[in-house]
Amino acid sequence: MMQLTSNTNWETIDKHLIKTEHDIVNVRQQIRFCAKQLNMGIINQTRITTAVSELLRNMYNYGEGGEVLIQKGMVDEHNALIITCSDQGPGIDNLELAMSDGYTSGKGMGYGLPGAKRLVDRFEIESEKNKGTIVRIMKWN
Amino acid sequence: MNTELHEKRIPIIKIGNFLIVSIQVDMHDKLAIQLQSQILEEIEKTGAKGVLIDISVLEMVDSFIGRMLSGMASMAAIMDAAVVIVGMQPAVAITLVELGLEMPGVDTALNMEKGMEMLEKRIADEEYEI
Amino acid sequence: MGETHNIQRIKERINNIEDVLASVAAGDNEARINSETEDDLSGIEAAIDLLIDDLTDELIQREKMQKEVEDKLSKIQEQQKTIFQQQADLMELSSPVSKVWDNVLILPVIGTLDSQRTQIMMENLLEKIVETGCTISILDITGVPTVDTQVANHLLKTVTSARLLGAECIISGISPAIAQTIVHLGIDLSSIKTKATLQDAMIYAMKQNKLSENVKLQTLFTDPDENED
Numbered sequence: 001m002m003q004l005t006s007n008t009n010w011e012t013i014d015k016h017l018i019k020t021e022h023d024i025v026n027v028r029q030q031i032r033f034c035a036k037q038l039n040m041g042i043i044n045q046t047r048i049t050t051a052v053s054e055l056l057r058n059m060y061n062y063g064e065g066g067e068v069l070i071q072k073g074m075v076d077e078h079n080a081l082i083i084t085c086s087d088q089g090p091g092i093d094n095l096e097l098a099m100s101d102g103y104t105s106g107k108g109m110g111y112g113l114p115g116a117k118r119l120v121d122r123f124e125i126e127s128e129k130n131k132g133t134i135v136r137i138m139k140w141n
Numbered sequence: 142m143n144t145e146l147h148e149k150r151i152p153i154i155k156i157g158n159f160l161i162v163s164i165q166v167d168m169h170d171k172l173a174i175q176l177q178s179q180i181l182e183e184i185e186k187t188g189a190k191g192v193l194i195d196i197s198v199l200e201m202v203d204s205f206i207g208r209m210l211s212g213m214a215s216m217a218a219i220m221d222a223a224v225v226i227v228g229m230q231p232a233v234a235i236t237l238v239e240l241g242l243e244m245p246g247v248d249t250a251l252n253m254e255k256g257m258e259m260l261e262k263r264i265a266d267e268e269y270e271i
Numbered sequence: 272m273g274e275t276h277n278i279q280r281i282k283e284r285i286n287n288i289e290d291v292l293a294s295v296a297a298g299d300n301e302a303r304i305n306s307e308t309e310d311d312l313s314g315i316e317a318a319i320d321l322l323i324d325d326l327t328d329e330l331i332q333r334e335k336m337q338k339e340v341e342d343k344l345s346k347i348q349e350q351q352k353t354i355f356q357q358q359a360d361l362m363e364l365s366s367p368v369s370k371v372w373d374n375v376l377i378l379p380v381i382g383t384l385d386s387q388r389t390q391i392m393m394e395n396l397l398e399k400i401v402e403t404g405c406t407i408s409i410l411d412i413t414g415v416p417t418v419d420t421q422v423a424n425h426l427l428k429t430v431t432s433a434r435l436l437g438a439e440c441i442i443s444g445i446s447p448a449i450a451q452t453i454v455h456l457g458i459d460l461s462s463i464k465t466k467a468t469l470q471d472a473m474i475y476a477m478k479q480n481k482l483s484e485n486v487k488l489q490t491l492f493t494d495p496d497e498n499e500d
């Protein structure tokens with residue numbers, strides 16, 4: 001299992017519980033605001049907001065809701081926005097399969113995870129059956 | 142719950158043969174699904190031949206809303222109405238493509254005027270075929 | 272009596288030494304014992320003062336150096352920022368999008384395409400499409416010597432994004448060498464309209480323009496080749 005990158009110097013901006021669809025809308029609006037504050041261009045703002053929206057929806061659909069942590073800090077000499085989505089849901093059995101384009105266990109299109117990965121600069125995922133799933137993404141300009 | 146949804150209802154306007162929908166809010170999932178059925182009901186009620194969905198103020202389209210929009214187009218097509226997505230922002234388009242949603246089969250237009258022309262052309266073509 | 276008094280004095284002086292050392296440790300560079308009495312203990316006190324002198328000198332020196340290094344670093348970062356900005360400006364200049372005639376944009380690309388430049392080009396073109404409302408754009412790569420997988424993917428992405436906006440993007444000027452590379456790399460460009468020369472692309476664009484003009488005039492002309500279904 002891969003180890004999530006972390007750094008004690010990262011500054012926590014906010015933390016939210018995701019329980020309803022409204023939480024998803026509110027958090028993605030906050031993410032755009034934070035991206036703007038970090039001087040990201042309009043396309044990168046849209047990329048990170050969309051990636052987070054995918055992760056939150058997965059958490060809401062499959063993980064029985066969860067928690068999102070918004071941080072900022074240095075990653076490889078970049079001023080990055082770091083978003084961590086964690087849930088205590090059923091976990092993902094086959095990560096490789098879940099990360100491939102077009103795979104869905106439900107009635108989605110199966111582009112959420114692989115698509116989110118393409119939209120960010122770093123994507124890390126950790127999942128254990130019956131324990132839950134953590135996805136950490138990082139974006140810089 | 143009901144009143145809250147009602148408050149945020151997205152208005153559908155009929156002009157001539159066409160329906161015009163302008164999405165002005167960041168939609169949560171239920172609102173998106175509700176809009177889909179609302180438009181289909183309106184097509185049935187009015188016999189509209191085309192629907193213009195203006196998304197020029199939408200700052201983000203994720204896989205859910207993308208799926209709703211392309212589903213919308215297929216469903217309307219079955220009811221013999223054409224859907225044109227109007228005014229997508231460049232950042233939204235790039236992000237959608239990177240996400241992997243190229244929305245094949247969905248007609249798009251740069252602005253309302255061009256969208257209207259497209260729908261008119263389509264109807265003219267159909268009449269010509271008869 | 273005198274004995275206890277002496278011990279009391281010595282205790283006080285040792286306390287003083289401890290205080291001074293504590294102050295120095297806390298960052299006070301000025302603290303010294305500066306004993307005025309002359310006895311066995313005063314030698315030690317003088318030695319400690321000397322040690323503190325050396326230590327604080329070194330500390331001050333080091334702080335000065337650190338500040339100099341930080342100053343230099345921020346100056347370099349400032350310069351780097353300027354260079355980045357200039358690079359970005361240059362890139363924008365080197366990919367001018369122009370409206371050649373009604374409804375048609377042309378973006379001639381000259382020189383080697385790297386991933387970053389292609390990205391900026393793509394953004395410029397899409398912005399310009401929205402701004403001008405032109406539904407046809409020609410991306411001419413006659414002046415591009417080679418294309419790699421990443422650049423080809425960016426080109427593909429540009430065309431697909433343009434379609435989502437409601438515009439058609441044609442790629443022209445694909446040299447034999449680039450055609451070979453593209454096929455060798457296994458890149459599928461079949462979904463996009465490519466033309467050998469800029470001229471061919473312009474003729475195609477003109478036809479498309481005429482087509483939509485004709486529709487506006489409600490004439491019944493339709494080119495069978497251009498029917499989408």
Ligand SMILES: Nc1ncnc2c1ncn2[C@@H]1O[C@H](COP(=O)(O)OP(=O)(O)OP(=O)(O)O)[C@@H](O)[C@H]1O
Pocket residue numbers: 054058059062063087089090091092098099103104105106107108109110111112113114133204205
């Ligand atoms: N947080 C999670 N907990 C449990 N399973 C998950 C989680 N996130 C994703 N999965 C599993 O991974 C699969 C792929 O996820 P992905 O987001 O790529 O596609 P999707 O959600 O099925 O469809 P789309 O996102 O395109 O609507 C899901 O179908 C689900 O089985």
Ligand SMILES: [Mg+2]
Pocket residue numbers: 054057058108111112113
């Ligand atoms: Mg998903």
